[in-house]
Amino acid sequence: MIEAAPAKVNLHLHVTGRRADGYHLLDSLVVFAGVADAVEAMPANRLALTVAGPEAGVLRAEPDNLVLRAARALAAAAGVPAQAMLGLTKRLPVASGIGGGSADAAAALRALNALWRLGWDEAQLREVALPLGADVPACVASRSCRMGGIGETLSAAPRIPTCGVVLANPRMALATPSVFKARRGGFSTPARLPGAWADAAAMARDLAGLRNDLEEPAIGLCPAIAEVLAALRALPGCLLARMSGSGATCFAVFARPDEAADAAGRLPESWWRWGGGLHGAGAAGV
Structure with missing residues (x-):
């Protein structure tokens, strides 16, 4: 069982x-980009994980990857043995x-749901997903959504x-708790969004009035x-950054x-x- 783990964009x-x-x-308004990790699940008599790929780096030495925590959480919730050989391509x-x-955790839940033949629906998987992290429930479906509460x-x-x-990172890791701790000031109101946008330019104009x-x-x-x-x-054609x-x-x-x-x-x-494009819609890119 192989599941894509597409990048989430707020x-x-x-x-x-x-x-x-x-x-x-x-x-938050969340979409998913066409670039993704991949999680593979195969039958085994124990639970194990291998990590490979161009961004594997420090994850190879991590003793308790979130993918393994997701596997154990699903096994416990379903009452089945936590047995699978998992492969993460980062x-x-x-x-x-x-x-x-x-x-990655959400992809593991989907892959193991299939491997273990649980037949769980998205709502059941999201219940297991939330304790793993605020973004994991949205990643279970990996389609655009409005995210509220704590996720x-x-x-x-x-x-x-x-x-x-376009996604760009200066190759610097940033811990989420540190960013929240550094935040100052009051709170914002939820955004008011239309039901649809005619094109990317219209979407960018509305989003420009919002923020992160x-x-x-x-x-x-x-x-x-x-x-x-x-x-x-500064890139030609950029509508919003x-x-x-x-x-x-x-x-x-x-x-x-293509732009x-x-x-x-x-x-x-x-x-x-x-x-490139969004997940499932013109996703090919560089």
């Missing part, structure tokens, strides 16, 4: 409050604000038009993010996937960069 991210237990409440940078680890409240997104997306509330504290911790944003905004999640990956919206693929090639080779 087109906007408003921090709307904070619960008594310290968890922040969010409002193409997305680690700790980069595009949900790489969350997407558990998912609703339909506006119809997303055909568009291109974590962008400023993230730049304070990682000034290179500002350099990435400036480079994205913003940081995704808690950073340090930033994105730019383009009218077409985004061409634009990504103009960015510094020392960065991690990708350009």
Whole structure:
């Protein structure tokens, strides 16, 4: 069983409050890009994980990858032995604000649901997913959605038009808790969005009036993010540039996937960069 784990992109991210237990409440429009990790699950008499790919790096030495935690959580919830040989092909940078680890965990849940023949639906998998991380429930379906609460409240997104997306990361990891801790000021209101956009330009105009509330504290911790944003905004055809999640990956919206693929090639080779379409819709890119 092989499942894609596409990159999650927060087109906007408003921090709307904070619960008594310290968890922040969010409002975000989430889409998924055409670049992805992959998780493979095969029968075995024990639970094990191998990690490979261009971004495997430090994950090879990590003793308890989120993929393994997802496998154990699903096995416990389903009352089955946690037995599978898992393989993670890592193409997305680690700790980069595009949900790489969350997407991997969600892909593992889907792959093991099939391997173990559980027959669980998305709602059941999301219940297992939430304790693993705020982004994991949205990554279970890996389709555009509106994310609220601490990540558990998912609703339909506006119809997303055909568009291109460039992702760029200065190869600097940024821990989400540190970004939230550095955040100052009050809270934002949830965004008001239409039911659909006619094209990418209309979507970018509406999104330009919104923001990512974590962008400023993230730049304070990682000034290179500002350099990435400036480079994205200078690309011909860029309609909107913003940081995704808690950073340090930033994105730019383009009218077409081929424009985004061409634009990504103009960015510094020392960065991690990708350009193309959204997951399941013109996803091929560089």
